[in-house]
Amino acid sequence: MQVPLTAEDRAILALEGPQLVGHTATVVHLPGGAPDLRLLRDAVARRLPAAPRLTWRLGGTSEEPVWRPDEVDVAAHVRAVGAVGPLDAAGFRTELVRLFEEHLDRSLPLWRMDVISRVAGQGAYLVWRVHHALADGGTVMRLAEDVLWDPAPAAGGAGERRSGTAGPGTSGAGQACSSLAGVLTGGLLPGLRRSPFDARVGRERDVALAVTPVAALREAARRLAGATLNDAVLAVVAGALRRWLEHRHGSIHGLTVKVPVTLHHDGDEVGNRDSYFRVDLPVDEADPVTRLLAVRRETAQRKARHDAQQLDELMDGLARLSPRLAGWSQRLQRSGRSFALNVSNVRGPDRAVTVLDAPVGAVQPLVEVAQHHALRVGVLSVADRLGFGLVADPSVVGDLDLLAAAVEQAAAELLHTDRNGTAGTSAG
Numbered sequence: 001m002q003v004p005l006t007a008e009d010r011a012i013l014a015l016e017g018p019q020l021v022g023h024t025a026t027v028v029h030l031p032g033g034a035p036d037l038r039l040l041r042d043a044v045a046r047r048l049p050a051a052p053r054l055t056w057r058l059g060g061t062s063e064e065p066v067w068r069p070d071e072v073d074v075a076a077h078v079r080a081v082g083a084v085g086p087l088d089a090a091g092f093r094t095e096l097v098r099l100f101e102e103h104l105d106r107s108l109p110l111w112r113m114d115v116i117s118r119v120a121g122q123g124a125y126l127v128w129r130v131h132h133a134l135a136d137g138g139t140v141m142r143l144a145e146d147v148l149w150d151p152a153p154a155a156g157g158a159g160e161r162r163s164g165t166a167g168p169g170t171s172g173a174g175q176a177c178s179s180l181a182g183v184l185t186g187g188l189l190p191g192l193r194r195s196p197f198d199a200r201v202g203r204e205r206d207v208a209l210a211v212t213p214v215a216a217l218r219e220a221a222r223r224l225a226g227a228t229l230n231d232a233v234l235a236v237v238a239g240a241l242r243r244w245l246e247h248r249h250g251s252i253h254g255l256t257v258k259v260p261v262t263l264h265h266d267g268d269e270v271g272n273r274d275s276y277f278r279v280d281l282p283v284d285e286a287d288p289v290t291r292l293l294a295v296r297r298e299t300a301q302r303k304a305r306h307d308a309q310q311l312d313e314l315m316d317g318l319a320r321l322s323p324r325l326a327g328w329s330q331r332l333q334r335s336g337r338s339f340a341l342n343v344s345n346v347r348g349p350d351r352a353v354t355v356l357d358a359p360v361g362a363v364q365p366l367v368e369v370a371q372h373h374a375l376r377v378g379v380l381s382v383a384d385r386l387g388f389g390l391v392a393d394p395s396v397v398g399d400l401d402l403l404a405a406a407v408e409q410a411a412a413e414l415l416h417t418d419r420n421g422t423a424g425t426s427a428g
Contacts, residue, residue: 002059002066005133010065012133016103019203021368023110023129024378025100026140027209027389028148029361034117034124037080039356044113044147045074051146053134057109067134070109078113086118092125093207099127100366100391101205110134113148126355137260137346137365137380149353149360195255195340196245197374199396205369206397208404210388211362212236212411214381220414224289227296232414233345233379233386234259234299235292238281239410244403245283254280258339259299277302278339288413341375342367348382364389386411 005013016022048054052069060066081095095116104110110131117124128148130140145152214229221232234257245252256278279302282294344367353360364387365378374396378389388407392400 002068003056004060005065005067009133012131013065015370019201020370021101021103022133023104023131024137024140024368025366025389026128026130026144026380027096027364027366027387028126028128028355029123029363030126030355030358031123031361032358034080034115034126035356035358037078037115040113040115041074041078043356044078045072047147048072048074051143053139054111054143054147055109056134058106072109076108077111079115081114081116086120087116088120092116092119092122096125096127096207096366097205099129100207101203104129104131123361132368137344137367137378141346141348141380145349148355149349150355150357152349152351193253196248197340197396198372199374199393201369201371201374201393202395204394206392206394206400207366208390208400209362209364210390210404210407211364212386212388212408213415214384214386216415217386217411220417221292224414224417225292225296227292228299229381229386230345231292231296231299232411234279234281234295234343235288235414236407236410237343237377238283238285238291238295239288239413240403240406241281242283242286243406243409244399247399247402252284255283255340256280256338258342260342260344288410289417292414339373341373341377342370343377343379345379346381348380350383352383361385362387366391369393 012022053067055069055072056067057070058065059068081099087095099114104112111134112129114127114129115124116127119125128140128144130143135143217232217236218229221227221229221235225231227235237257238255241255242252259277259279261277279295279298282291285291285294344365346365348363360382362385363380363382365380366389367376367378369376369391374393376391378391380387380389388404390400390404390407394400397403
């Protein structure tokens with residue numbers, strides 16, 4: 001049996017090279033300590049038949065690549081990091097960067113789990129890398145249900161999965177179609193300003209993690225602006241970028257972000273199926289509630305016009321009409337003037353999860369940057385923890401720790417702002 005790669009899979013493979021890796025990483029915090037490596041390997045091996053995608057490796061030709069099932073040596077995929085003694089915070093970050101920078105072996109199925117056993121005062125971490133050509137964020141969460149998280153109780157469930165701010169379920173009878181002009185301005189046409197992240201990206205990476213509660217942030221968004229949790233995430237990113245720009249003494253003006261939107265439907269078997277829309281983040285606005293209201297207005301407009309779905313249909317039509325025109329459009333979409341950074345938001349299980357009965361704390365995604373987009377923000381919710389993972393080229397984006405701390409500060413501003421818009425902390 002062999003499975004042809006989709007156009008999305010092939011495009012992702014083509015982007016990988018000496019400067020860029022093609023995988024995402026899911027960083028799983030295990031505050032109680034690392035599971036026994038042998039037991040973890042046995043559990044993954046036992047459950048692999050439920051996730052056949054994880055047995056696929058690349059085959060075929062460069063012109064016609066395919067996925068082919070392969071025998072999986074689980075010991076080669078589930079490994080322990082060979083650190084001597086407990087790691088301090090700096091040592092853990094060094095190991096996380098090292099793992100993220102390391103390309104996956106294309107002669108094997110394109111995934112790997114590395115266990116960092118001892119991090120001083122933190123317990124352990126499991127770092128699960130999966131090639132983006134094999135699975136997008138939503139698919140990785142499905143695979144985690146299959147092989148990593150302990151099975152949910154019979155009355156529980158993994159909850160709805162989503163990648164990005166909106167899904168295909170936003171459409172319905174009687175809703176208006178977006179205009180072509182709206183799709184172009186909301187998804188394709190570049191802006192006039194260069195962003196602070198528009199630079200040639202090298203091989204070196206830095207990473208940083210942040211976390212905030214889910215339920216309280218969702219309630220604050222609803223209470224303050226009638227907004228969604230996804231709106232709050234974008235407003236938090238806007239507030240954090242504002243602080244970072246102030247610290248770097250750069251000019252403060254609106255930044256356009258790309259927001260992936262899942263087009264998966266229940267039961268589909270594809271690994272990558274998404275589109276996106278763009279949102280102008282009001283980083284020049286000092287008030288956190290005003291930022292949230294501005295984001296809510298923008299996302300509501302994008303959803304009402306169904307920008308992501310319309311853009312997907314437009315690109316599909318261009319590909320059928322003219323491969324050259326489709327290629328030009330794809331290059332335009334990747335331009336540094338098209339958007340400043342990508343902010344992807346994936347919903348994991350609503351329940352608390354465990355790995356071999358060990359409780360899981362925050363779970364943070366790390367997603368690779370791209371040329372002319374030297375910063376990437378990934379967001380993942382599991383139970384009541386909303387994990388932020390930041391990846392950057394440090395030669396372009398310095399002080400990533402400050403940006404991660406600013407994420408938590410911006411979230412705290414919303415959590416501590418009352419109904420009258422009075423914040424308990426500085427809006428800075």
